[in-house]
Amino acid sequence: MKTVRALLILGAILMSGALVPGRSGTKAAAQPLEWSDRGAVESAIAPQIVAKEREELEALKAENLEAFGKLLAEEALFVDARGPANKTQVMNNLSGFTLSEYTTGEVAYLPLTSKSGLITYKMHKKAISHGREFEADVYVSSMWEKRGKDWVCLFSQETAAK
Numbered sequence: 615m616k617t618v619r620a621l622l623i624l625g626a627i628l629m630s631g632a633l634v635p636g637r638s639g640t641k642a643a644a645q646p647l648e649w650s651d652r653g654a655v656e657s658a659i660a661p662q663i664v665a666k667e668r669e670e671l672e673a674l675k676a677e678n679l680e681a682f683g684k685l686l687a688e689e690a691l692f693v694d695a696r697g698p699a700n701k702t703q704v705m706n707n708l709s710g711f712t713l714s715e716y717t718t719g720e721v722a723y724l725p726l727t728s729k730s731g732l733i734t735y736k737m738h739k740k741a742i743s744h745g746r747e748f749e750a751d752v753y754v755s756s757m758w759e760k761r762g763k764d765w766v767c768l769f770s771q772e773t774a775a776k
Contacts, residue, residue, distance in 0.1 A: 660723040663731050663758045666765040674713040679705065687759070687766040694772045710744040730759040730768075736775055751775040 666685060673682040683705055690701045699707065719736035726732055734755040741748060757769040 659725070659729070659731055659760070660733070662760075662765060663723070663733055663756075664721055666758055666767070667733060667756055670767060671713065671716055674708070674711075675716070677712055679708055682708070685765070685767055687761075687768045690766070690768055690770075692770045695774065712742045713739060714742060714747075715740040726757065727759075729761075730757065732757045 670682060670685045673679075673685065683701070686701050686704070688701060690704070692699050692704045716737055716739040721733050721735040724732045724734075732755060734753065736751065737754050738751050739749065741750075751774070752772040753775050755769075755771045755773075756767055758765050759768050
């Protein structure tokens with residue numbers, strides 16, 4: 615039930631445009647968070663979420679799909695230009711994918727519950743997908759939840775940046 619509530623909150627936030635950079639009149643005050651300056655955020659969980667997001671990216675870069683998969687909730691939903699995908703589909707799609715390099719920009723954090731939050735950031739990535747090299751600039755939004763001692767990614771969306 616908490617997950618459903620968090621997804622409903624996330625939907626309302628995204629529909630309101632509260633996390634769109636450069637939009638005036640945003641209702642949610644997302645705090646900026648630099649990858650290198652995680653201590654500046656007042657929330658105790660924001661740095662943990664940012665660290666888990668980086669761990670997820672590093673697992674892709676190391677081609678460690680087992681480590682990547684352990685960071686995803688079983689009910690995880692990922693969205694990109696091809697549409698939504700569940701955890702099984704994401705893991706199957708990563709066969710033949712390598713994240714060669716990535717750089718990230720400023721991170722904004724939005725608390726959702728006492729054990730979950732959403733981050734959004736801009737990323738430039740170089741990757742190889744099924745033998746084809748490519749580069750892309752994307753905005754990433756990821757929602758994480760702490761379950762017991764572990765953090766899991768419940769939702770992630772990449773949107774092409776212009």
